[in-house]
Amino acid sequence: MVLYAAGAQGAETPIPHGTLELIAENRWVTPGHGFSLGLHFQLERGWHIYWVNPGDSGEPPRVTWQLPPGLSPGVIEWPAPRRLGTSRIVDFGYKDAVTLIVPVHAETSLAAQPLARLGAEIRVLVCREMCIPGRTQLSLTLPIKSLPPVPDVRTRELFAAARKELPRAAPQNWKFSVDDARDYFVLAANLGAQITQVIFFPLAEVQIDNSAPQILQSLPSGFRLTLRKSDRLLKPIDRLKGVLVFSGNHAYLVDVPVSKRGTEKNNSSSGIHEIQSSKEGPQK
C-alpha cells in the first residue's frame, strides 16, 4: 500500500504561471515492456507554451532525462497545436493544459527493484504577451517488477485525453501532392470527401510564412491549400511535412514530396475560404 501511494504520480511542480507534473501510465515498470511517461502542463488563463515548431517566436519545452540504466526515452509525441499570437506574428502552441507523451523503452535485462527514480529536467518558455523562461526538476518513483504491466487508474484519463489530441497517420487511400509554385506551395488533397476547413502546421521552421493567410479551395473530393513560402526559404525543399487540422480538431500527419510542375489552373472548385490567424492570443 505504501508503495502504491508513493507510486506513479509525481508531484505538481511550479513553472512560471502554471504547474508541471511527471506522470506514468502504468503502476510499475515491466522489463521488456515499453511504457509511456507524460509531462502534464497546466497553465494559468492566457498563458501558453510551444509546439515542436514554435512558429515565429518562442521555443518548445526541452527535456533532459535522468532514467535508470536499461530505460531509454523516445521522442516527445506532440499533440496538434493551435495558432497563437497576432496577425503579424503567429506562433504554434498550447494553452490551458496539455500532456506531452514520451514513450520509454525498457530492456528485458532490467532488474526488479522496489523504487526506481525517474527524473527529468525541463526547460520551458511560458508566454502571454511577455515570455518567462522556467527550469524545473521533476521526479517520480516507480517499482520495477517482473509482472505484466497494469495501467494506473489515476493517470488513465490524462493519457487517454492526450492520445486523442495526437495527429494520426493519414489513411493510405488519401492522396496528397505539393507543387512548388514560385512564392507558394500548393498542397492538394484527394480524400474522397469535400473539405471546407483545414489548417496546415509546418513541422519544419522557415518553410512557410506562418502569418500569411492559408488560402483554401474546397473541392468535391478534398481541397487545395495555397501556402505562402517563408521569405527566409532560399533553397528548394524536397518534402513538406506537417500536421493538417480539420474541423472538429481531427489532426493528421502529412509528409509529401514537393514537385515542380507548377499549379494546374482548370480544376473546378466549389468554395474558397481564407483562414484568418487566430486572434485569441495574448490579451492585455
Place this chain on the structure above:
Amino acid sequence: MKRSILYSMLVAAVICAASLLLAAAKVGQAAPDFTATASNEKTFRLYDHRGKYVVLEWHNNGCPYVGKHYKSGNMQRLQKQWTGQGIVWFTIISSAPGKQGYVTASQENEYLVKMQAAPTAALLDPTGEIGHLYDAKTSPQMVVINPQSIVIYDGAIDDKPTTDLSDIAGATNYVNLALEQTMAGKQVEVPATRPYGCSVKYPDSTH
C-alpha cells in the same frame, strides 16, 4: 467553367493582396530605407550610410532572449568589435508605448550607459514602422546590410535559440559569420535563419 474562372480570379486577388501586405526586406534585395530619431535625439537615415556595412538589432530590454546576450556582454562585445571596424550598428526598439520593452529616450540612454552598450545609435520606433518594413518578428532579430544597401543576412543572432547564457560560448554567431565571409569576398554561407526570441511588441491596432 465560369465558376472556376471566378474562383481562380478570387484566389489570385487574395494572393496579390497578401503579397502587397507582406512586401518587406528580403535577403538579396535592397534594404528598405528609413529615417528615425535616436535616443540621443539625432536623426539617422539608413541610406546616409551607403558605402558602409550596417547591422540592425531588434531590441526589447525585458525579453529574456535579449537579456541572455546583454547580461553575458555578448551583444556589447559585438557592437564594440564591429563599430570599431567602421560598421554602423543600429539598435532598434519597436515596442509600442505600454508594451514590454518600450522606453523613452532618456530611459534608453540610461540603459545604454548601465549596460555599457555601444551601438552607433539606439533608434526609437514606437509606431513599429521600421519593424514592419523589415518584417521583424522577434528580439533579438538581426539584419546585416552591405555597402550597396543589399540585405545579406536576416534572422537569428546565433544557432542556439535558448535563453541560457551558457549556450553563447559554443554558438555559431550568424552576424559575425555573414560579416566575416562577405568582407573576405566569399558568399554568405547562412543568409537567412529563423529569428529566435520574443515576439516584437507592436501596437495592437497594427495588422
